[in-house]
Amino acid sequence: MVSACTAADTSDDIPAAAPPVATEPAAAPVTAQPEEAPMADDREVKTEMDALDRVNDTCGLDAFKPYLGKKAADIPPELVPDTxxxxxxxxxxxxxxxxxxxxxxxxxxxTVIGLKCG
Incomplete structure (x- = not known):
């Protein structure tokens, strides 16, 4: 048997609309700001070598140590390998x-500031 539904028949099945809830505006999200490290300029850069290269010089760094702090263009071309x-x-x-x-x-x-093998 099929019964017909009318608006009067379904009033109990439909939930009443919830009353509006007063809310405060959402606060802006708080995000952690990373501390900015001071930027080093070229005057603060110090000459360096990789610590591993000090122990195990696999590429001939000793020949280039005299050029630390000097211009790379001052290195004689015959000293610089093709690689x-x-x-x-x-x-x-x-x-x-x-x-x-x-x-x-x-x-x-x-200006040469470092030497590394690799």
Whole structure:
């Protein structure tokens, strides 16, 4: 048997609308702000070598130590192997490690600030 539904028949089935609840506006979320480290400029950069390279020089760093603090252009071309990289702050280099390759790290002005094997 089929019965017909009318609005009068369904009034008990429909829940009454909930009364509006007064709420305070949501406060802005609080986020932790990282402390900003002071930016070092080129005057604060000190010459360095990778600690592992001091123990195990696999690429001939000793030949380049006299050029720390000098311009990379002052290094005689015959001293620089074909596999060497002169790396500036804006250089893009691959992440592969070649133990026999010397990386000569410089500031933007070409001053040698570090030496690393790899």
């Amino acid at each position: 060497a990289r002169i790396v500036t702050p804006s250089s893009q280099v691959t992440m592969d490690y070649v133990a026999s390759r010397v990386n000569i790290l410089t500031k933007e002005d070409g």
